[in-house]
Amino acid sequence: MIVSASYRTDIPAFHAAWFARRLEAGWVEVRNPYGGPPGRVSLKAxxxxxxxxxxxxxxxxxxxxxxxxxxxxxxxVQYTMTGHPSRLDGGTPPPDQALTVMEEIARTHGSDRVVWRYDPIVFSDQTPKSVHRETFARLADRVAGRALANEVVVSVLQPYKKAARRLDKLHDLAWCDPQVEEKQALLRDLADLAAERGLRLSLCAQPELLVPGVVEAACIDAARLSRIAGRPIAPKAKPHRPACACVQSRDIGAYDTCAHGCVYCYAVNGQERARRLVAEQDPKSPRLGP
Known part of the structure; x- marks a missing residue:
């Protein structure tokens, strides 16, 4: 079993003490986001x-x-670093800080354990295509130059209703959801920039945007884990969405428990609620959230 920690929240940033206790206990309780009784996931080696x-x-x-x-x-470690304006990315640490931590992980544990995520790509008057090209190239130079990762995962913002509502409320930023052809054009450029620097560019679950030079992302990547472990790891394929190359995993996170404040986040219904739940999280609790 592969454990995902977590696409529902940022456990490393906000719940390190809680995770340490659950790792020591050897199990974690996970609330069912669709209702019903909670599940129990083993964390034993x-x-x-x-x-x-x-x-x-x-x-x-x-x-x-x-x-x-x-x-x-x-x-x-799927490490998101975009360099977006704080108006979009909330309290996310700036790229210089992210690069320092990525470098420490790569140096201590090996660069194959780090995957850079430039994700999501938001089209706006503050982040037009030209800014994405410039920002991506600058960050890719530093990732490749320090040999911090060999893959970068991208996606284009999918305007879920709650994310769109938050974006619409930003009076100092105008966002848009451009035509497929415009998104593909940017992805072709990013694929070229990545390839020039020896990085593999993969796209997370958006089959309509695949272009030459861009491959389907496997964020839950058995092949990468197998290389790291030095032994075969081959759970069955179980994609989360179409054009998703992920294998089966169990996620141990909870929605509304990330306090970064990213305005486009699909996993948070309200930023105030999320900040409150993070502050109130009991590190001794068997599960995240209320």
Whole structure:
């Protein structure tokens, strides 16, 4: 079983102490987001084939990565770094800080454990195509130049209703959802920029945007975990969405428990509620959230 921690929240940034206690206990309780009784997921080394950690700030989590490594459980850190304006990305650490932490993870555990995410791509008057090209190239130079990762995952903002409502309320930023051809044109440019720097560019679950040079992303990547572990890890394929190359995993996060404040976030219904739940989280609780 591969454990995802978590595409519902940023466990490394906000819940490191909680995760450390659950790792020591050997299990975690997970609320069913669709209702019904909670589930129980083992975190014992003999039961976990690998961890996928999703984060915008892994600095608080570095001791926990050491604990996972000490248990000889392979892991991958999906590290989001976009350089978007704070109006979009809220309290996300700036790229300089993210690069420093990515470098520490790569140096300590190996660069194959780090996947850079330039995700999501938001089209707006503050982030037009030209800005994305410039920002992506600048960040890719630093990622490749320091050998911090060999893959970058991208996606284009999908305007879910709650995200669109928040974006519409930004009086100092005008966003848009352009035609497919405009999105594809930018992705072709980013694919060229990535390839020039020796980075593989993959696209997360948007089949209509695939263009030459861009491949389907496998964020829950058994092949990468197998390389890291030095043994085959082959759970069955279980994509989350069409054109998703992920294999089966169990996610241990909870919605509304991330306080970064990204305006486009699909996993948070209200920023105030999220900040409150993060502040009130009991590190001794068997599960995240209320």
């Amino acid at each position: 003999e039961d976990v084939e690998g961890f996928i950690f999703w984060t915008r700030n892994a600095r608080p989590f570095l001791p926990q990565l050491e604990q996972v490594a000490a248990r000889e459980i392979p892991f991958v």
